[in-house]
Amino acid sequence: MNQDIQFLKELQSELKTQDHDSQAAPRFWTVGDYEWVEAREENAERYSVYLPYIAEAYVLDDYLEDLKEDSELSKEALTELKKDDFDDPIEWIRKYIDEGAELIPERKVHIIQPDTMFLTKAEAKSHIKLNKHHYTSEAHTYAMTSWRAPKVERLLKILETFDWSSITYLNKR
Template identity: 35%
Template sequence: MAATAKRPLAASDIEFLGALRDELVTQDSCGNRDPRFWTVVERCEEPCWSEQAEFWALVDDDGDVVGRVDYEIETCDLRCVPSREGRKVVEDTLFLTLRECREHIARNRHNYKCPATYAQTAWRSPQFERLIGILQQIDWESLAERSDDDGR
């Protein structure tokens, strides 16, 4: 595996990190503790017990939902599966800020079924918790000033 090339921390990096810190500490927590991150959730149909069913999905032999009805019916070529509306986390979505997650949804809404932001907590990940703590607590502006002093 090739090593990633190293470079010095640029003034634009420090500016980005300072702005990210400000956003991380002022954004709505959505009732979640740190360290938190956001993902996209979308509507889905999920099988359930018939007592909990909101509708019955008509499923073909390949497992594809081809329709839905309000009550269980007998059919020869389709299975009638009790189902309800649910939400699922969309794979491969992770955002450090609520704003970025909302912007992603606005740009990509056409790829999802009723998308929404969803806050999660990574409290079981000590490395992520430390990283978010560093991003939130470091005085990035003073680091930029020291970098300017060193460059003179």
């Protein structure tokens, strides 16, 4: 029981002193990150190419760079790919790689990773560090407010304000 009380005292101190990241109380932290999603052409920040024959998609610029090193391509295909005036990659890909290839316009969006909820920012940071293989290099803590959640608000207020010395049996030890 004393270990639990000590844990709650330390948690209380951390809750009172941690950065709020401009969020109102009650607050908690999640993992924020970014992912690429399909977009309208006019909103595209990059393109991926979908190759139906292998049911895979690749970032177009990276894919073209990798192809320049592909020893299995014909000399004609490589020469055309490396030309300075190369301006229609999807036609080249359809001609030499996969006739059903499609360009997919994409944009980067901020997401809140599911199944992440932390009472402290430090715990969220530690989680990201220990689980970086699940996230991009842009993963970060993201503060959120538990809006209109009276039970969460009450619990966090108790955790932040409870006077542990007021418990009678603790004072007898």
